[in-house]
Amino acid sequence: xxxxxxxxxxxxxxxxxxxxxxxxxxxxxxxxxxxxxxxxxxxxxxxxxxxxxxxxxxxxxxxxxxxxxxxxxxxxxxxxxxxxxxxxxxxxxxxxxxxxxx
Amino acid sequence: xxxxxxxxxxxxxxxxxxxxxxxxxxxxxxxxxxxxxxxxxxxxxxxxxxxxxxxxxxxxxxxxxxxxxxxxxxxxxxxxxxxxxxxxxxxxxxxxxxxxxxxxxxxxxxxxxxxxxxxxxxxxxxxxxxxxxxxxxxxxxxxxxxxxxxxxxxxxxxxxxxxxxxxxxxxxxxxxxxxxxxxxxxxxxxxxxxxxxxxxxxxxxxxxxxxxxxxxxxxxxxxxxxxxxxxxxxxxxxxxxxxxxxxxxxxxxxxxxxxxxxxxxxxxxxx
Numbered sequence: 421x422x423x424x425x426x427x428x429x430x431x432x433x434x435x436x437x438x439x440x441x442x443x444x445x446x447x448x449x450x451x452x453x454x455x456x457x458x459x460x461x462x463x464x465x466x467x468x469x470x471x472x473x474x475x476x477x478x479x480x481x482x483x484x485x486x487x488x489x490x491x492x493x494x495x496x497x498x499x500x501x502x503x504x505x506x507x508x509x510x511x512x513x514x515x516x517x518x519x520x521x522x
Numbered sequence: 523x524x525x526x527x528x529x530x531x532x533x534x535x536x537x538x539x540x541x542x543x544x545x546x547x548x549x550x551x552x553x554x555x556x557x558x559x560x561x562x563x564x565x566x567x568x569x570x571x572x573x574x575x576x577x578x579x580x581x582x583x584x585x586x587x588x589x590x591x592x593x594x595x596x597x598x599x600x601x602x603x604x605x606x607x608x609x610x611x612x613x614x615x616x617x618x619x620x621x622x623x624x625x626x627x628x629x630x631x632x633x634x635x636x637x638x639x640x641x642x643x644x645x646x647x648x649x650x651x652x653x654x655x656x657x658x659x660x661x662x663x664x665x666x667x668x669x670x671x672x673x674x675x676x677x678x679x680x681x682x683x684x685x686x687x688x689x690x691x692x693x694x695x696x697x698x699x700x701x702x703x704x705x706x707x708x709x710x711x712x713x714x715x716x717x718x719x720x721x722x723x724x725x726x727x728x729x730x731x732x733x734x735x736x737x738x739x740x741x742x743x744x745x746x747x748x749x750x751x752x753x754x755x756x757x758x759x760x761x762x763x764x765x766x767x768x769x770x771x772x773x774x775x776x777x778x779x780x781x782x783x784x785x786x787x788x789x790x791x792x793x
Binding site: 433434435437438441444445448449452457459460463464478479481482483484485486487488 | 570573575576577578579580584589590591593594612613739740742743744745
């Protein structure tokens, strides 16, 4: 940003922010409206693939999106069961510990 | 168990979305877990007013159709940890909003939140009907202007007949008036309806009077609920209204015309 921009920004006040927000959002929306809504499908397929290998709880999947001017980011966070839960599930089967005690 | 509040008006452009954002943020600032829901299918805007438009992933209709979990569709506010937004769909047809679907979503939210604020679309079609159907309270937003007051009266009629409370013969939806874009200087000159005139005509309790203020456009430009602008008279008026909504007894501020200094007049600016 050069000095000129700095002055321009302060003179424009909040209207400059409004224009920028609109430009970014509308650029995305104009493209989106031509394509089918892909996010629900993308999520479904992604989880189906992961479920082949791992236990996934639907409630533990978080999808975050941030649309930007230069780039957008899509973040998919899948929480997997931790050690304790896995151990709980394995109960019934003898574990190393129980074998030793016996 | 959350209270469900619908923000409605009949007429468009009177300040429903601004008011929903301000009330939702005000409740969250008071420590109440609050979710605001946009019911205006096809014309999403609450996200824009709250400044989270770039983070919308899924929407209300995705949740109703089972394409996304409710928690995935909720967008958490970055400034207020108690505030979340459920955006509406931008593309689907309005029939997607079903009574059963809406009820299912509200039931899930009810356990987790203290307040659910529903932003109604203008008009009296499906979206407006769905927004008010499950409401416990109604904030009827009106401007001191004839067509707006007339439409508010229509909406009051619908609130007393077309809601679940009305159909079940339960205690009626508690409707209160929020008079927005009020200009005390013009009222003083006799150019604008007085608060008392509007109250006399609509015969409902007054939740608050929001003065016409330049800070409202500024807040909208920035994507920030106006209650976060501490210097704004409109923001203060909304915070008072929120306290009344929570059951506090707050006196209505004396609405005197804003005195403008010589320099402010010279510059054509108001606070």
